[in-house]
Amino acid sequence: MLNAIVIDDEQYAREELIELLHETKQIQVIKQAENAIEGLQFINKLKPDIIFLDIQMPQITGIKMLSMLNPDTMPKVVFTTAYDQYALQAFEENAFDYLLKPVDPARLEKTVERLVKSTEQPNYNALIHKQLEHVPCVGHNRILIIATEDIEFAYSGLSGVYINTGQQEATSQLTLKVLEEKTPLIRCHRQYLVNLKAIKEIQLLDNSLAEIVTLSGKTLPVSRRYLKLLKQNLGIL
Numbered sequence: 001m002l003n004a005i006v007i008d009d010e011q012y013a014r015e016e017l018i019e020l021l022h023e024t025k026q027i028q029v030i031k032q033a034e035n036a037i038e039g040l041q042f043i044n045k046l047k048p049d050i051i052f053l054d055i056q057m058p059q060i061t062g063i064k065m066l067s068m069l070n071p072d073t074m075p076k077v078v079f080t081t082a083y084d085q086y087a088l089q090a091f092e093e094n095a096f097d098y099l100l101k102p103v104d105p106a107r108l109e110k111t112v113e114r115l116v117k118s119t120e121q122p123n124y125n126a127l128i129h130k131q132l133e134h135v136p137c138v139g140h141n142r143i144l145i146i147a148t149e150d151i152e153f154a155y156s157g158l159s160g161v162y163i164n165t166g167q168q169e170a171t172s173q174l175t176l177k178v179l180e181e182k183t184p185l186i187r188c189h190r191q192y193l194v195n196l197k198a199i200k201e202i203q204l205l206d207n208s209l210a211e212i213v214t215l216s217g218k219t220l221p222v223s224r225r226y227l228k229l230l231k232q233n234l235g236i237l
Contacts, residue, residue: 002026002049002116003027003028003030003046003048003050004050004051005030005032005033005046005050006032007036007052007053007057007062008052010054013054013080014032016102016103017080017103020103021052024109026116027050027115036068039065040174043069044073049076050078051076052078053080055079068136068173068182070175072177076118077096078097078099078111079097080103096114096118131182134147135151136173138170139170139171146163146170149184151165152198152214152216153193153195153212153214153220154185154193155191155193156191159171161173161176161179187226189223189226196234198214199213200213200215202230202234208227209224210230
């Protein structure tokens with residue numbers, strides 16, 4: 001049996017789809033989420049085989065959320081949408097499948113059959129945004145949408161990945177790898193990324209190590225492995 005997560009901001013639509021999936025007896029819904037940030041958290045934690053993802057959601061759409069997933073652990077994606085069939089032609093070649101709302105049980109059966117038989121991972125590159133303009137975060141009982149240009153640095157800690165703007169810090173469900181590939185942040189250490197525009201100075205230490213001082217006065221480590229690359233990105237020979 002395949003494991004799935006259903007992500008949709010409409011409660012009725014989520015519950016209806018979960019009931020239909022249960023009736024197939026081939027897919028087990030292990031979690032449901034009402035927004036992309038919850039969905040990212042569950043995907044990173046539970047590693048489902050499939051996600052059923054609503055395209056149109058507030059703040060972060062299904063397409064934007066797809067761009068925030070780690071490509072190394074990307075589940076198969078079935079889009080759910082109320083868009084008419086003609087508007088979905090772009091998805092036919094690039095998504096595993098899509099379902100129109102309200103979901104037709106017979107159509108869902110065909111999708112489930114494809115999911116069960118398929119061993120190949122679809123190529124979502126045509127749907128995925130090359131760069132992220134915003135990073136969703138959680139902090140102090142609220143959801144924050146931080147513009148990537150406002151980030152000073154990001155780092156991984158015991159509880160996940162932390163995003164720091166110099167004035168505030170919040171936790172993100174995005175991995176450092178995704179942030180490195182899809183934001184202006186540059187790797188300076190195995191656990192740290194930094195925005196080049198936020199660097200005030202680089203202090204050179206012994207043993208070819210260094211530290212970055214950011215505009216807000218934060219100090220970040222620079223490892224030997226990334227010091228040369230950091231200098232190259234700053235135009236320092």
